[in-house]
Amino acid sequence: LLRHRLPPPPRRAAATVAGPGPGSRLLLSTPIFYANGPPHIGHLYSALLADALHRYRGLCGAGPGRLSTGTDEHGLKIQQAAAAAGTSPPELCERVSGLFHHALTQAAVSFTDFTRTSEPCHQRAVRHFWGALRNGGALYKGSYEGWYCTPEECFLPESQLTERRDAQGRLCKVSVETGHQVHWTKEENYMFRLSAFRAPLKEWLRDNPRAVCPEPFQQRVWRWLEEDLPDLSVSRERSRLRWGIPVPSDPTQTIYVWVDALVNYLSVLGYPEGHGQWWPNAHHVVGKDILKFHAVYWPALLLAAGLAPPERILVHSHWTVRGQKMSKSLGNVVDPLACIGQFTVDGFRYFLLRQGVPERDCDYYEEKVVKLVNSELADALGGLLNRSTAPSINPSNTYPRFSEACFPRDQDLSGRKAKGRASAEDYELVALVAALPLQVATYFEDFQIYKALECIALCVRHTNGFFQRHRPWKLDRQDPEERLWLDTILHITLECLRIYGMLLQPVVPHAADRLLSRLAVEPAERCLLSLAFLPRYEGKPCPFEGRPLGPNTGLLFHRLGKPRQQLAETEKL
Numbered sequence: 001l002l003r004h005r006l007p008p009p010p011r012r013a014a015a016t017v018a019g020p021g022p023g024s025r026l027l028l029s030t031p032i033f034y035a036n037g038p039p040h041i042g043h044l045y046s047a048l049l050a051d052a053l054h055r056y057r058g059l060c061g062a063g064p065g066r067l068s069t070g071t072d073e074h075g076l077k078i079q080q081a082a083a084a085a086g087t088s089p090p091e092l093c094e095r096v097s098g099l100f101h102h103a104l105t106q107a108a109v110s111f112t113d114f115t116r117t118s119e120p121c122h123q124r125a126v127r128h129f130w131g132a133l134r135n136g137g138a139l140y141k142g143s144y145e146g147w148y149c150t151p152e153e154c155f156l157p158e159s160q161l162t163e164r165r166d167a168q169g170r171l172c173k174v175s176v177e178t179g180h181q182v183h184w185t186k187e188e189n190y191m192f193r194l195s196a197f198r199a200p201l202k203e204w205l206r207d208n209p210r211a212v213c214p215e216p217f218q219q220r221v222w223r224w225l226e227e228d229l230p231d232l233s234v235s236r237e238r239s240r241l242r243w244g245i246p247v248p249s250d251p252t253q254t255i256y257v258w259v260d261a262l263v264n265y266l267s268v269l270g271y272p273e274g275h276g277q278w279w280p281n282a283h284h285v286v287g288k289d290i291l292k293f294h295a296v297y298w299p300a301l302l303l304a305a306g307l308a309p310p311e312r313i314l315v316h317s318h319w320t321v322r323g324q325k326m327s328k329s330l331g332n333v334v335d336p337l338a339c340i341g342q343f344t345v346d347g348f349r350y351f352l353l354r355q356g357v358p359e360r361d362c363d364y365y366e367e368k369v370v371k372l373v374n375s376e377l378a379d380a381l382g383g384l385l386n387r388s389t390a391p392s393i394n395p396s397n398t399y400p401r402f403s404e405a406c407f408p409r410d411q412d413l414s415g416r417k418a419k420g421r422a423s424a425e426d427y428e429l430v431a432l433v434a435a436l437p438l439q440v441a442t443y444f445e446d447f448q449i450y451k452a453l454e455c456i457a458l459c460v461r462h463t464n465g466f467f468q469r470h471r472p473w474k475l476d477r478q479d480p481e482e483r484l485w486l487d488t489i490l491h492i493t494l495e496c497l498r499i500y501g502m503l504l505q506p507v508v509p510h511a512a513d514r515l516l517s518r519l520a521v522e523p524a525e526r527c528l529l530s531l532a533f534l535p536r537y538e539g540k541p542c543p544f545e546g547r548p549l550g551p552n553t554g555l556l557f558h559r560l561g562k563p564r565q566q567l568a569e570t571e572k573l
Contacts (some may be wrong), residue, residue, distance in 0.1 A: 155189030
C-alpha cells in the first residue's frame with residue numbers, strides 16, 4: 001500500500017529566480033538595438049527572453065523590477081545609413097526607433113523603460129562615466145592603427161580576419177565571424193587600459209560562477225581572458241565621426257559608440273545620482289555576437305569607473321532562416337510584425353521561446369511555426385480546455401468537486417482491487433504536474449525557458465491521455481457513483497489546466513488570461529509564489545471547487561492555416 005504525497009509549493013525556487021534576495025530590486029535588460037535598420041526576429045527573440053523572465057519574476061511576487069530596452073543611435077553605421085537614405089541621422093533614428101518601439105509593443109513586451117542614446121539624460125550619463133574613467137587613470141591618448149569593421153563598430157585583430165574577393169573580384173580582408181569587410185585605419189584616439197583588468201575580470205568570474213550563462217559562453221569568456229587583451233580604443237576622430245557624443249574637454253574626438261551604448265544600463269537607472277538603489281542588481285540578455293562587449297569590455301569599464309559588474313549576463317544564439325543566415329542581400333530577413341499578423345502574438349511568442357535554445361543557433365521557417373502552434377496550443381491545450389468545459393460533459397458550468405473515495409491518496413499495488421477508480425498512470429500524472437512548478441522555476445533560473453515549455457507540453461500531453469483514457473463523456477451523470485468519478489476526472493483535468501495557465505503567463509499572456517478566466521481564476525489568484533496543485537488530494541480545501549466557471553469565449557487558440565509557401569506550392573499543382 002503506497003501513500004502518495006505531493007511536493008510542497010515551489011516557494012524557494014520562485015524566490016531564487018526573483019533575483020538577489022526577497023524584496024530586492026532587479027533590472028532586466030535587452031541590448032539597445034542599433035537604429036540603422038528595422039527590427040527582425042533576432043531582435044524580438046532577445047526582447048521576449050527578457051520579457052518572459054521579467055513577467056515570471058513579477059508573478060513570483062518578487063521585489064521591484066524593471067525591463068529596459070531601446071535604440072542605440074550613434075556611430076559611423078548610422079551616419080552612413082542616413083547619407084545613403086538621403087536623410088539626416090536624427091531623422092533616420094527617429095523613424096527606426098519608432099519601428100522598434102512599435103514592434104516590441106505589438107509583441108506584448110512589457111518594457112518599463114525605452115532608452116534612446118540621443119536623449120540628453122543619456123548623454124549626460126555618458127559624459128559623467130567618461131569623467132569617472134579619466135579621473136581613475138584608466139584613459140590615455142595614443143596613436144592607434146588596425147583593421148576597423150564599420151558594421152561591427154570595432155577594430156579586429158589579424159587572428160579574426162580572413163581574405164575573400166569582393167563583388168568586383170578584388171581580394172579584401174573580412175571578419176571571420178560575420179564576413180563584413182574591414183579597412184586599415186590609423187588615428188590618434190583615447191585608449192582604455194583594458195590590459196590592466198585581466199586579473200580583476202578573472203577574479204570576478206571566479207567569485208561569480210553564474211555571472212555568464214549558459215556555461216559554454218562563460219568558457220568562451222575565460223578563453224578570451226587567457227588570450228592577448230590589448231588596450232581598447234574608446235574614441236574616434238571627430239572629423240571621421242560627427243554623429244556621436246563629443247569627448248568632454250576635447251572636441252576633436254567622439255566617444256566610441258560601444259562605450260556610449262553600454263552606459264544605457266546605468267543611464268536608465270538615473271546614473272550618476274539614482275542608480276545606487278538598483279545597480280549592480282542587473283541581468284543583461286544579449287546575443288552571442290556582442291558577448292565580448294558585455295562580458296569583457298563592460299565589466300572592465302565598470303570596475304575602472306568604481307562600479308561593480310552586473311550580476312548576470314544571459315547569452316543566446318542566433319536565428320537562421322531555412323538553414324541560412326539572415327541577410328538583406330539574400331532577402332530572407334524575417335519581419336516580426338508580419339509574423340505576429342500571420343501567427344498571432346501568442347503563437348509567435350510561443351514558437352520563439354519554445355524552439356529557441358540559447359546554446360545553439362535555431363532555424364525558422366513557416367511550416368515549423370504552424371505545426372508547433374497547432375499541435376501544442378490549439379489542439380493539445382485548447383482542445384483539452386474545450387472538451388473538459390463543454391456543456392455536454394459539465395452541464396452545471398462549475399468547477400467540479402473532487403471525490404477522495406474515487407481518487408484516494410493510498411494506492412494498492414498488490415494486485416488486489418484498489419479502493420478507488422484511479423490507475424497507476426493517473427497517480428503518475430498527478431505527481432508529474434505537482435512537480436511542474438518547481439521544474440519551471442529551476443529552468444527559468446537557469447535561462448532555459450525552452451525546457452520549461454517542453455515540460456509543460458509533456459504534462460499537457462499526459463493530461464490529454466488521462467482524459468481520453470477515462471472517457472468521461474461515456475459516464476452516466478444520473479448514476480451517483482458514476483457522477484462522482486466523472487466530476488473527479490473533470491476536477492483533476494481543470495486543476496492541471498489551471499497550473500498550465502498559471503505557468504504559461506510569462507510566455508503567452510493573452511491565451512493564459514483567457515484560459516484562467518474561463519476557469520474563473522481571479523487576477524489576485526494568479527501569483528506563482530504559493531501555487532498549489534490539487535489540494536483536495538491532500539485533504540485540504542480547494543477554493544475553486546463548486547465555483548461557477550467564467551464565460552465561454554470560444555476557442556482558446558484558433559488553428560493556423562497553411563503557410564504561404566505551402567499554399568503557393570499547392571496552387572501550382
